[in-house]
Amino acid sequence: KQEVTQIPAALSVPEGENLVLNCSFTDSAIYNLQWFRQDPGKGLTSLLLIQSSQREQTSGRLNASLDKSSGRSTLYIAASQPGDSATYLCAVRPGETSGSRLTFGEGTQLTVNP
Amino acid sequence: DTEVTQTPKHLVMGMTNKKSLKCEQHMGHRAMYWYKQKAKKPPELMFVYSYEKLSINESVPSRFSPECPNSSLLNLHLHALQPEDSALYLCASSFREIRHEQYFGPGTRLTVT
Numbered sequence: 001k002q003e004v005t006q007i008p009a010a011l012s013v014p015e016g017e018n019l020v021l022n023c024s025f026t027d028s029a030i031y032n033l034q035w036f037r038q039d040p041g042k043g044l045t046s047l048l049l050i051q052s053s054q055r056e057q058t059s060g061r062l063n064a065s066l067d068k069s070s071g072r073s074t075l076y077i078a079a080s081q082p083g084d085s086a087t088y089l090c091a092v093r094p095g096e097t098s099g100s101r102l103t104f105g106e107g108t109q110l111t112v113n114p
Numbered sequence: 115d116t117e118v119t120q121t122p123k124h125l126v127m128g129m130t131n132k133k134s135l136k137c138e139q140h141m142g143h144r145a146m147y148w149y150k151q152k153a154k155k156p157p158e159l160m161f162v163y164s165y166e167k168l169s170i171n172e173s174v175p176s177r178f179s180p181e182c183p184n185s186s187l188l189n190l191h192l193h194a195l196q197p198e199d200s201a202l203y204l205c206a207s208s209f210r211e212i213r214h215e216q217y218f219g220p221g222t223r224l225t226v227t
Contacts, residue, residue, distance in 0.1 A: 031213050032213065034215060034216070036218075041202065041221075041223065042220055042221065043118075043120075043204055043218040043219050043220040043221045044157070044204065044206075044218040045218070046215055046216070046217060046218070049215045089156055091156075093213060101159055101170070102159070102216065104156030104157060105156065106155070106156060107156060
């Protein structure tokens with residue numbers, strides 16, 4: 001059974017700092033991995049989707065990497081801003097045909113202080 | 115239009131009430147999903163519809179009844195709920211069921227009294 005772990009569970013940084021969020025998964029047979037952002041009481045916003053054949057994806061100040069063989073992904077946020085404060089979730093999609101079941105990590109709650 | 119909309123935003127209902135949650139998308143996606151999310155926990159998959167047919171039911175109690183009347187609309191009918199069913203209910207859609215990126219709506223905050 002796939003398990004997804006996100007470390008740290010919570011992170012507080014001063015504005016302007018570059019930071020890395022970690023996601024690890026136990027079964028490397030994934031099809032892709034998706035990073036989401038969730039503000040309190042709101043829905044999930046998709047940030048980046050990395051296919052299993054890709055090593056990284058970039059969008060603005062965000063860069064996500066994937067090392068499928070070691071079961072790891074990182075989300076790098078450059079020059080953090082208070083508006084980046086949210087919970088960040090990673091989710092993996094299995095490689096088998098029933099590929100709609102995302103397995104989520106517990107999330108990292110990020111606070112960026114002005 | 116790259117948006118999934120959900121109504122209502124908030125819902126308070128008694129245990130004997132019947133209510134419905136609504137989800138809509140106009141992105142041409144043919145897969146739609148219902149998730150349940152408790153506080154400080156990740157979303158849990160409840161149902162998946164693919165081409166308006168129920169594809170996955172994650173052993174959800176029958177007091178939750180999904181319906182997909184057309185490719186753009188997904189409903190979740192609620193009846194005789196329990197207080198522990200209080201949660202954020204999220205709808206999502208994707209181009210197809212398998213492998214495609216899922217887009218989430220803002221959710222309905224449900225409180226069962």
